[in-house]
Amino acid sequence: QPPPPRLPRARKTKQSSSREREAAMEVGFLGLGIMGKAMAANLLRHGFRVTVWNRTLSKVRDAPPIRRSIRLRFGQIDRSIHMPCSVPFCFYPIISRTCGDFCWQCDELVAMGAAVGDTPASVVAKCKYTIAMLSDPSAALSVVFDKDGVLEQIGEGKGYVDMSTVDAATSCKISEAVKQKGGAFVEAPVSGSKKPAEDGQLVILAAGDKALYDDMVPAFDVLGKKSFFLGEMGNGAKMKLVVNMIMGSMMNAFSEGLCLADKSGLSPQTLLDVLDLGAIANPMFKMKGPSMLQGSYNPAFPLKHQQKDMRLALSLGDENAVSMPVAAASNEAFKKARSLGLGDLDFSVVHEVLKGTGGSG
Ligand SMILES: NC(=O)C1=CN([C@@H]2O[C@H](COP(=O)(O)OP(=O)(O)OC[C@H]3O[C@@H](n4cnc5c(N)ncnc54)[C@H](OP(=O)(O)O)[C@@H]3O)[C@@H](O)[C@H]2O)C=CC1
Numbered sequence: 527q528p529p530p531p532r533l534p535r536a537r538k539t540k541q542s543s544s545r546e547r548e549a550a551m552e553v554g555f556l557g558l559g560i561m562g563k564a565m566a567a568n569l570l571r572h573g574f575r576v577t578v579w580n581r582t583l584s585k586v587r588d589a590p591p592i593r594r595s596i597r598l599r600f601g602q603i604d605r606s607i608h609m610p611c612s613v614p615f616c617f618y619p620i621i622s623r624t625c626g627d628f629c630w631q632c633d634e635l636v637a638m639g640a641a642v643g644d645t646p647a648s649v650v651a652k653c654k655y656t657i658a659m660l661s662d663p664s665a666a667l668s669v670v671f672d673k674d675g676v677l678e679q680i681g682e683g684k685g686y687v688d689m690s691t692v693d694a695a696t697s698c699k700i701s702e703a704v705k706q707k708g709g710a711f712v713e714a715p716v717s718g719s720k721k722p723a724e725d726g727q728l729v730i731l732a733a734g735d736k737a738l739y740d741d742m743v744p745a746f747d748v749l750g751k752k753s754f755f756l757g758e759m760g761n762g763a764k765m766k767l768v769v770n771m772i773m774g775s776m777m778n779a780f781s782e783g784l785c786l787a788d789k790s791g792l793s794p795q796t797l798l799d800v801l802d803l804g805a806i807a808n809p810m811f812k813m814k815g816p817s818m819l820q821g822s823y824n825p826a827f828p829l830k831h832q833q834k835d836m837r838l839a840l841s842l843g844d845e846n847a848v849s850m851p852v853a854a855a856s857n858e859a860f861k862k863a864r865s866l867g868l869g870d871l872d873f874s875v876v877h878e879v880l881k882g883t884g885g886s887g
């Protein structure tokens with residue numbers, strides 16, 4: 527028997543009965559990265575029929591019907607390993623205990639009942655509603671406008687929902703093109719990272735076509751703990767960028783504080799305890815602090831995406847003549863981390879850069 531999926535079981539809430547009524551809803555899902563995989567899994571667990579697509583199809587197709595692809599992590603080294611068929615399943619847990627954390631690749635979604643689309647266009651052709659969760663503006667535009675993209679099949683009676691973090695201009699461009707073809711579009715970036723995505727505890731920041739938003743509420747109820755409808759197209763993107771600009775600046779201040787405590791002879795662990803009891807206690811410090819002290823940066827929110835968000839937020843500041851020196855300095859630290867090859871690790875790895883530039887030396 528293959529081992530059970532790693533993701534947690536579905537959470538039951540008071541909204542379950544309305545979810546169950548909508549359980550037959552069919553959705554497409556484009557982009558199976560850290561967030562997309564967890565979100566698609568949640569929809570499947572709640573009875574949605576989901577057709578997935580990912581640019582790198584091996585993430586979907588490598589293993590079914592037998593799971594034989596595992597990811598091994600040794601500190602900062604993260605490798606996907608394909609086990610030969612001759613390695614029996616019963617050895618996998620032993621390998622994982624020996625080698626550290628592991629997770630099943632996205633064939634898990636197929637094992638949970640997902641269908642696989644060949645292209646974004648084929649997913650849209652099959653599904654009335656399609657959700658995307660892609661890395662950045664260029665990925666979001668490519669999946670819509672390129673050959674075999676969303677635009678080829680979107681039209682009357684179909685809805686497209688982009689939950690990626692992008693800028694307002696990207697959302698507006700996609701919205702215009704989808705509307706021209708007769709389809710409906712909602713932008714719906716999310717607050718919350720890998721764990722909230724696994725637990726259906728995201729905060730959804732939607733804007734655009736209100737009728738499509740209303741249609742999507744059963745799915746949003748599964749994916750998140752709260753959805754905001756923010757009005758005109760672009761407001762979702764802007765809200766998300768403001769939130770992440772604050773988060774990125776906080777992470778820099780937090781890292782500097784850990785360095786300062788350490789350098790001035792205080793215990794950084796005691797600093798975490800003090801922070802957690804005071805007015806600036808927050809889930810991010812609580813969750814990231816201990817792993818940062820251990821120098822462990824398995825990616826929940828990759829640094830390259832946080833830097834993209836700082837860049838887009840600074841550009842929003844430019845457009846509106848808002849001076850943001852704190853965000854600008856934080857962006858420099860994230861850029862430095864990227865230049866050192868740390869972009870795929872968790873954004874808290876900026877701590878290592880700050881240590882190197884004067885922190886703990
Ligand atoms: N991780 C987090 O904590 C959070 C992330 N976000 C945002 O959600 C989005 C996704 O994040 P996350 O899942 O972490 O990112 P990942 O880097 O894990 O996944 C990115 C996804 O985008 C796909 N992709 C990248 N470039 C292209 C392209 N040119 N064409 C088609 N597909 C492409 C990747 O496909 P492939 O596998 O082929 O590379 C992958 O499916 C980002 O906008 C991020 O800012 C929002 C909230 C939290």
Ligand SMILES: O=CCCC(=O)O
Pocket residue numbers: 691716717718719770827
């Ligand atoms: O965009 C990523 C946000 C991560 C979070 O809200 O914890």
